[in-house]
Amino acid sequence: MPQPKTRWDIFCTVVDNFGDIGVTWRLARQLVAEHALPVRLWVDDSHAFERICPEIDVDLAQQWQQGVEVRHWPSEWVHAEAADVVIAAFACQLPANYMDSMAARETPPLWLNLDYLSAEDWVTGCHGLPSVKYKTVQKFFFFPGFKPGTGGLLRERGLLERRRQFQQDRSAQRQFLQGLGIDPAPDAQLISLFAYENTGLASWLDVLAGDATPTHLLVPEGRILGDVARWLGVETLTVGAIQARQTLTVQVLPFVRQDQYDHLLWCCDFNAVRGEDSFVRAQWAGRPMLWHIYQQDDDIHLDKLDAFLALYTKGLPPEAAQAMNGLWRAWNAGQPIGEHWLAARKHWPPLQENAEAWCLEQALQADLATALVQFYVNWI
Ligand code: TRH
Numbered sequence: 142m143p144q145p146k147t148r149w150d151i152f153c154t155v156v157d158n159f160g161d162i163g164v165t166w167r168l169a170r171q172l173v174a175e176h177a178l179p180v181r182l183w184v185d186d187s188h189a190f191e192r193i194c195p196e197i198d199v200d201l202a203q204q205w206q207q208g209v210e211v212r213h214w215p216s217e218w219v220h221a222e223a224a225d226v227v228i229a230a231f232a233c234q235l236p237a238n239y240m241d242s243m244a245a246r247e248t249p250p251l252w253l254n255l256d257y258l259s260a261e262d263w264v265t266g267c268h269g270l271p272s273v274k275y276k277t278v279q280k281f282f283f284f285p286g287f288k289p290g291t292g293g294l295l296r297e298r299g300l301l302e303r304r305r306q307f308q309q310d311r312s313a314q315r316q317f318l319q320g321l322g323i324d325p326a327p328d329a330q331l332i333s334l335f336a337y338e339n340t341g342l343a344s345w346l347d348v349l350a351g352d353a354t355p356t357h358l359l360v361p362e363g364r365i366l367g368d369v370a371r372w373l374g375v376e377t378l379t380v381g382a383i384q385a386r387q388t389l390t391v392q393v394l395p396f397v398r399q400d401q402y403d404h405l406l407w408c409c410d411f412n413a414v415r416g417e418d419s420f421v422r423a424q425w426a427g428r429p430m431l432w433h434i435y436q437q438d439d440d441i442h443l444d445k446l447d448a449f450l451a452l453y454t455k456g457l458p459p460e461a462a463q464a465m466n467g468l469w470r471a472w473n474a475g476q477p478i479g480e481h482w483l484a485a486r487k488h489w490p491p492l493q494e495n496a497e498a499w500c501l502e503q504a505l506q507a508d509l510a511t512a513l514v515q516f517y518v519n520w521i
Contacts, residue, residue: 147517148179150224152214154233155186160435162190163418165230166209167295167399168255171510173208175298178514181224183214192396226251226517229280244276251520252280253513258294258417260449265290269516283516285509287452292516294421296508301500304407304425314408321394321405322381325357329390331409333359334369335419336433342368344477350389359405361394369393413472427500429485429492434473446473457495461488 149172153165162184169182184190187199190211198204202213212221218236223243227250229235235243243250254272268284268291285292307313318324325331332349336342342365349356360369362380369391370378378384382393397405402419406412406426414423415433423430432449434442450469454462465488468481485492507515 146179147226148181148224149226149228150181150183150221151228151230152183152233152235153185153230154214155184155189156231158416158435159189159193160416160418161231162186163193163399163416164255164295165228166190166194167297167418168228168510168513169209170207171295171297171508172514175510176514179210180208181210181212181221183212185214185216187213193399195398223250226253226513228253228255228283228513230255231257240275240278243278249278251517252278253283253516254280256282256284258285258421259445260287260452261445262448264288268292281516281520283513287449287503287506289506291506292512293506293509294424294503295418295510296425296504298508300425301427301504304403304427307404307407308427317401317404318408321397321401323357323359323392323394325390326355329355329357330411331357331359332411332413333361333405333409334365334413335361335363336365336413336415337436338364339368339433339472340475341472341478343372344479345482346372346386346389346391348479348482350387352388355388356390358389358391359394359409360391361396361402363396366393424496424500424503427497429489429496431472432469443473446470453499454495456498457491458488461485461491461495464488465492 151165151169153161155161165182169180172178172180187197191197191199194206196206197211202215204211218238220238221242223239223246227235227243232254243252264284264286265288267282268286270282272280272282274280283292285294287294349358360366366378370376373384373386373391375384378393380393380395384391403422406423409428411429412423412426413431413433414420416435420432434446436442446469450466454465457465464481464484468478468485471478471481
């Protein structure tokens with residue numbers, strides 16, 4: 142293991158939404174809490190950060206949050222001495238002066254590009270390869286992933302034990318939900334819905350509303366709310382709104398801290414998630430899920446979707462795998478998913494077992510923070 146004083150800098154530009162800051166904030170906290178490393182997290186957009194960490198003072202250039210030194214990444218860079226390990230998240234461009242300060246060090250730092258998560262085969266071959274060089278400083282690719290030979294997934298120590306304990310404790314779940322003002326009917330299925338705009342939503346809500354089993358749908362405020370409001374036939378939906386149609390109750394939730402969001406996922410029977418970080422957290426929840434992938438140019442995200450589906454459904458009986466594939470593909474094409482939902486419901490027990498088995502299989506890999514620390518140890 143490295144010297145305790147090995148200093149780490151993580152750079153994050155918020156491109157859009159919350160995934161960039163969501164991933165880097167989680168990683169920074171884990172490096173501090175579990176590896177006792179001094180970590181600076183440089184973020185260019187404190188307002189996005191504030192949504193998932195309300196303690197952030199958006200006016201401060203420097204502050205400490207949960208042991209992490211949080212630094213505002215200004216457009217006019219001020220000098221900062223380069224750390225021993227430098228992580229550029231999602232290929233963000235480091236300030237030119239900082240790169241010079243990396244090159245000016247007696248021993249060059251380990252410079253890593255923390256890439257996007259993908260289940261595609263090529264990731265294993267590219268993980269850990271050298272990338273560009275700046276003067277004496279070599280950059281390396283670091284790929285998170287689902288297979289041995291990748292950098293793994295972010296997973297805090299003891300996460301699955303905590304999750305299982307919580308899922309076995311009905312009163313803890315009730316208390317948590319009540320804290321968010323959620324009071325579902327005892328026989329209702331709980332579903333969380335965090336997604337981008339999606340024209341396929343209405344057909345799902347139609348089916349849920351007409352179902353014999355009541356559903357309590359929890360929708361954190363965000364991009365899908367417009368589609369929900371349209372289906373409900375209301376002008377707007379704000380935090381706290383509760384609307385019922387037949388057997389479906391829809392409730393709009395505020396954005397909560399990351400660990401609260403985890404607990405929400407752990408409470409739900411089914412989680413619709415998106416992007417990268419909530420997608421991973423739903424896997425650790427061990428419950429059936431639906432992924433709204435982040436759209437990329439030329440539909441290259443569809444290859445990523447298929448690559449993940451192939452891995453995730455490999456342990457399912459063929460009909461259940463087919464139902465899952467149909468549901469996920471239709472959702473990501475913005476097509477009606479009502480029929481696909483009903484098809485998936487027919488295979489609920491295997492889908493539940495698969496969600497837990499997948500989670501356990503993924504937990505066999507080293508977590509991403511530990512893999513990063515190990516990468517550094519091997520490198521020196
Ligand atoms: O917000 P996302 O769509 O993020 C991203 C970005 O678009 C990014 O540019 C892109 O590269 C990436 O997706 C693939 O979805 P994601 O990744 O799930 O991030 C959401 C974060 O917000 C995650 O850390 C969980 C957190 N969150 C909360 O903390 N509280 C909440 O209430 C909710 C709903 C989410």
